[in-house]
Amino acid sequence: MPHRSSVPLKWRQSRRNYQKIHAGTGTILSFTIIRTAPAGFGSCAPYAVAVIAVGNENVTAQVVGPLEKVRIGAEVMPVFRKMFENGASGVIEYATKFEVL
Amino acid sequence: MRKIAVVGIGQTKSGEHWGSSLRDLAKEAGKAALQDAGLNPQALFVGNMSAGRFAGQEHLGALVADTLGLRVPSTRVEGACASGALAFRKACLAIASGRYDVAMALGVEKMTDLPTEEAVTSLMAAGDQEQEASVGLTFSGVFALIANLYMNRYKLSREELALIPVKNHKNGVNNPYAQFNFEVTVDDVLKSPLIADPLRLLDCSPISDGSAAVVLASEAFARQCKDPVWVLASEQATDALALQNRKDLCTLGSVVQASKEAYARAGLAPKDIDLVEAHDCFSIAELLAYEDLGFSEKGWGKELLISGEVCIGGSIPFNPSGGLKLGHPVGATGIKQINEVVKQLRGCAANQIRGARTGMTQNLGGSGATAVVSIFRGDA
Numbered sequence: 472m473p474h475r476s477s478v479p480l481k482w483r484q485s486r487r488n489y490q491k492i493h494a495g496t497g498t499i500l501s502f503t504i505i506r507t508a509p510a511g512f513g514s515c516a517p518y519a520v521a522v523i524a525v526g527n528e529n530v531t532a533q534v535v536g537p538l539e540k541v542r543i544g545a546e547v548m549p550v551f552r553k554m555f556e557n558g559a560s561g562v563i564e565y566a567t568k569f570e571v572l
Numbered sequence: 573m574r575k576i577a578v579v580g581i582g583q584t585k586s587g588e589h590w591g592s593s594l595r596d597l598a599k600e601a602g603k604a605a606l607q608d609a610g611l612n613p614q615a616l617f618v619g620n621m622s623a624g625r626f627a628g629q630e631h632l633g634a635l636v637a638d639t640l641g642l643r644v645p646s647t648r649v650e651g652a653c654a655s656g657a658l659a660f661r662k663a664c665l666a667i668a669s670g671r672y673d674v675a676m677a678l679g680v681e682k683m684t685d686l687p688t689e690e691a692v693t694s695l696m697a698a699g700d701q702e703q704e705a706s707v708g709l710t711f712s713g714v715f716a717l718i719a720n721l722y723m724n725r726y727k728l729s730r731e732e733l734a735l736i737p738v739k740n741h742k743n744g745v746n747n748p749y750a751q752f753n754f755e756v757t758v759d760d761v762l763k764s765p766l767i768a769d770p771l772r773l774l775d776c777s778p779i780s781d782g783s784a785a786v787v788l789a790s791e792a793f794a795r796q797c798k799d800p801v802w803v804l805a806s807e808q809a810t811d812a813l814a815l816q817n818r819k820d821l822c823t824l825g826s827v828v829q830a831s832k833e834a835y836a837r838a839g840l841a842p843k844d845i846d847l848v849e850a851h852d853c854f855s856i857a858e859l860l861a862y863e864d865l866g867f868s869e870k871g872w873g874k875e876l877l878i879s880g881e882v883c884i885g886g887s888i889p890f891n892p893s894g895g896l897k898l899g900h901p902v903g904a905t906g907i908k909q910i911n912e913v914v915k916q917l918r919g920c921a922a923n924q925i926r927g928a929r930t931g932m933t934q935n936l937g938g939s940g941a942t943a944v945v946s947i948f949r950g951d952a
């Protein structure tokens with residue numbers, strides 16, 4: 472098995488959480504733009520990561536789209552996007568990212 | 573509780589020690605501390621974050637004891653970048669329990685054998701894999717999230733935040749153990765490459781190799797040693813692992829709690845502290861420490877910086893050694909900080925604070941999920 476950085480099975484099983492996050496829009500509490508990326512994310516850099524308030528919970532997620540649109544207080548909408556290709560086999564992992572409205 | 577004192581200290585220079593192994597580093601710091609103390613420890617606690625990832629070596633308790641020729645119970649303690657202070661605190665508790673009279677705490681980390689990308693990934697193992705690392709967040713990124721919100725909410729300018737690395741680089745010029753011995757200007761900080769907006773390269777602590785050790789003794793044993801430095805308190809607290817699950821992103825609740833408990837145990841207040849060695853892994857972390865350790869109200873920390881109160885010669889110098897900005901061998905950092913405070917209280921520090929009697933260390937694990945705050949007093 473290739474090395475996995477997390478537990479993809481848990482992501483796939485987290486349908487309830489997924490539905491909750493995808494139920495409505497969220498608000499950016501804070502964000503950063505990652506320029507020195509960890510292993511596996513190098514080809515995406517620079518990319519925005521934000522802490523987003525969705526209902527009563529916060530989630531940490533990437534924000535897609537033009538970086539200059541990302542700001543504190545911006546309203547964002549969840550979108551389903553490719554996260555990365557896992558290991559040498561190139562299995563594609565998907566995750567929830569957000570887009571500024 | 574039994575009185576406990578630091579009776580021996582030792583450390584290596586922080587830096588890129590390509591010619592030294594994990595074992596060599598631990599040996600250098602450990603031997604120095606043993607020689608300084610002149611006592612034989614009955615137990616050893618080793619602080620280390622990630623030798624398994626950084627150097628392919630686990631089982632550090634046995635490795636370090638063996639390297640130092642000690643055949644005593646030896647245990648590795650891990651709490652990310654707070655591993656050093658956790659090992660120290662375990663040694664204190666081991667003596668306080670009455671089971672041992674002399675114990676050693678040694679922190680060590682060998683980080684520079686990995687390429688930067690892999691080192692960044694290994695460090696992020698201190699965050700939450702499922703909620704943070706899985707979306708490509710880095711440690712500089714976590715502190716950048718805090719910095720961005722703090723700057724926005726409390727109207728802190730980028731220039732004001734840059735005063736922290738400027739101060740700490742200046743302090744580190746005289747520190748023989750510092751990784752860098754040069755000064756930087758606000759302009760240098762603002763022109764250094766962006767790592768995770770708004771944090772730039774000169775806001776970040778370096779990737780370092782290094783080790784530091786202390787020998788601790790009960791009162792009866794400490795009285796036989798010269799210059800014992802008394803441990804008035806060493807308190808630890810825990811917060812949510814992921815930043816997103818904290819009550820307030822701009823407050824390190826673990827630091828607030830650990831420092832409150834440390835002040836209470838020592839019977840002291842912030843005004844009684846003469847200097848602090850704080851965990852400035854990123855510039856913003858030192859600013860949070862001014863507030864969360866009780867030296868300033870939330871949002872007003874920058875006033876201490878602008879007025880120079882946290883500089884050498886000010887009312888509460890922070891990081892007179894230069895702090896983590898000048899070396900952050902993660903598992904060793906908490907004990908390196910204690911080395912610096914002990915030197916201040918013995919009156920022999922590179923940047924000696926005149927009349928320093930009471931010192932504090934603050935060591936963070938991750939983005940503050942773990943915090944240890946300790947208070948020390950010299951005998952003089």
